[in-house]
Amino acid sequence: MKSGTAETAKIAPKKMSPPQTSADLKAQVMAMHNSFSKRMKQIASYVLDRPEELAFETLAVFSERSGVQPSAIVRFAKALGYSGASQMQKVIRDGLLASNMTLGYGERVRQFNKKVGQASSTGGADILAEYVDADSLSLQNLKETTSADDVSAAVARIIAADTLYIVGFRRAFPVAAYLAYSFQKMGKPTIFIEGVGGFSQSQTRTIRPVDIMLAVSYQPSAEETLACAEIAHQNGAPIISITDSIVNPIARMSVQAFQVRESEVRAFRSLTASLCLGQTLVVGYAFASAEADGL
Numbered sequence: 175m176k177s178g179t180a181e182t183a184k185i186a187p188k189k190m191s192p193p194q195t196s197a198d199l200k201a202q203v204m205a206m207h208n209s210f211s212k213r214m215k216q217i218a219s220y221v222l223d224r225p226e227e228l229a230f231e232t233l234a235v236f237s238e239r240s241g242v243q244p245s246a247i248v249r250f251a252k253a254l255g256y257s258g259a260s261q262m263q264k265v266i267r268d269g270l271l272a273s274n275m276t277l278g279y280g281e282r283v284r285q286f287n288k289k290v291g292q293a294s295s296t297g298g299a300d301i302l303a304e305y306v307d308a309d310s311l312s313l314q315n316l317k318e319t320t321s322a323d324d325v326s327a328a329v330a331r332i333i334a335a336d337t338l339y340i341v342g343f344r345r346a347f348p349v350a351a352y353l354a355y356s357f358q359k360m361g362k363p364t365i366f367i368e369g370v371g372g373f374s375q376s377q378t379r380t381i382r383p384v385d386i387m388l389a390v391s392y393q394p395s396a397e398e399t400l401a402c403a404e405i406a407h408q409n410g411a412p413i414i415s416i417t418d419s420i421v422n423p424i425a426r427m428s429v430q431a432f433q434v435r436e437s438e439v440r441a442f443r444s445l446t447a448s449l450c451l452g453q454t455l456v457v458g459y460a461f462a463s464a465e466a467d468g469l
Contacts, residue, residue: 190254190255191255192254192255192256192261192262192265193254193255193265194265195265195268195269196225196265196270196272197269199221199254199262199265199266199269200221200222203218203221203254204222204420206254213246214246214249214250214253215421216240216242217247217250218421219393219419219421220236220240222419222420222421223418223419223420223421223433223435225266225269225270226270227239227240228247228263228266229263229267229270230270233248233259244259247259250262301439304439305439305444308437308438308439309437309447311437312434312435312437312444312446312447313446313447313450315435315447316434316435316451319433320432320451324430325454325458326458326462327430328414328430328432328455328458329455329458329459329462330462331386331412331414331429331430332357332362332386332388332459333462333463334386335384335385335412336363336384336385337363337365337381337385337386338362338364338365338387338388339364339365339367339378339381339385339386339387339402339406339411340353340354340357340366340367340387340389341367341374341378341389341390341398341402341403342389342396342399343369343396343398343399345392345443345445346392346396346399348445348449349390349416349445349448349452350366350388350390351366351368352449353390353452353455353456354366354368356452356456357456357459360460360463361463362463365380367402369398374398374401374402375398375401375402375405377402378401378402378405378406379405379409381406382411383409383412385411386412386413387402387403387406387411387412387413387414388413388416388455389402389403389406389413389415390415390416390417391403391415391416391417391422391424392417392418392419392422392443393417393418393422395422395424399424403415403423403424403427404427412428412429413428413429414428414429414430414431414432415427415428415430415431415432416431416432416434416448416451416452417431417432417433417434418433418434419433420433434447434451435447436448
């Protein structure tokens with residue numbers, strides 16, 4: 175008969191090997207995301223969407239800013255196979271240092287937030303200047319992180335689709351409304367799922383695999399947007415999403431997801447980058463469709 179120690183050794187789970195690169199770390203977090211607790215998902219959002227805030231601060235400073243206890247960050251790191259949080263931070267930091275583009279944006283945002291935090295004046299001109307500066311950072315980041323190939327691929331998908339369904343609620347509603355108005359003006363058969371009377375899901379049920387959905391959603395996802403995206407996904411229709419997080423449930427259902435990082439000033443978030451991306455898709459569609467028609 176085998177000893178208890180031998181039996182324990184036999185059934186003990188194999189320790190996970192920690193990811194050695196930032197790309198591998200993000201892939202592992204994405205793979206495990208559905209199994210994370212609410213607190214773990216909060217930490218995951220920083221690793222995936224705002225890594226610079228975790229990589230270059232002490233646990234104490236990061237904890238104060240994020241509201242996440244240092245012990246939770248350590249548990250998160252260990253769940254990924256690391257011996258502690260500092261080892262995970264180093265992997266994230268090395269990845270950022272290898273990508274000066276991402277690092278530069280994160281550093282500029284930190285400097286801007288520090289400047290705003292020290293500002294004593296809250297007059298109209300000062301607030302305007304803060305938003306102009308913050309939106310400029312957001313637009314520059316959009317330019318650096320969105321490739322021409324990504325835009326061309328999205329435009330090609332929209333052109334190929336019979337009908338374009340557009341959805342976005344709450345903070346995303348103005349962006350969705352602009353997209354619907356603009357694509358309709360460009361002659362694209364478009365259905366704007368505005369949800370009047372609570373009929374958002376009913377408006378979506380006619381979507382087919384030959385159609386396409388353009389969904390705008392920010393964390394936490396509006397229930398209405400998520401429900402419509404799920405219907406489109408179940409019906410076999412492709413989804414293009416504009417979102418602030420790659421772990422947004424809608425992004426995970428999408429054939430193509432654009433991640434935008436909107437500016438935030440005094441707890442109010444802008445929509446400038448999302449609207450700029452929307453304008454890019456609309457104008458790109460106008461030129462591409464005209465070229466296809468031989469105009």
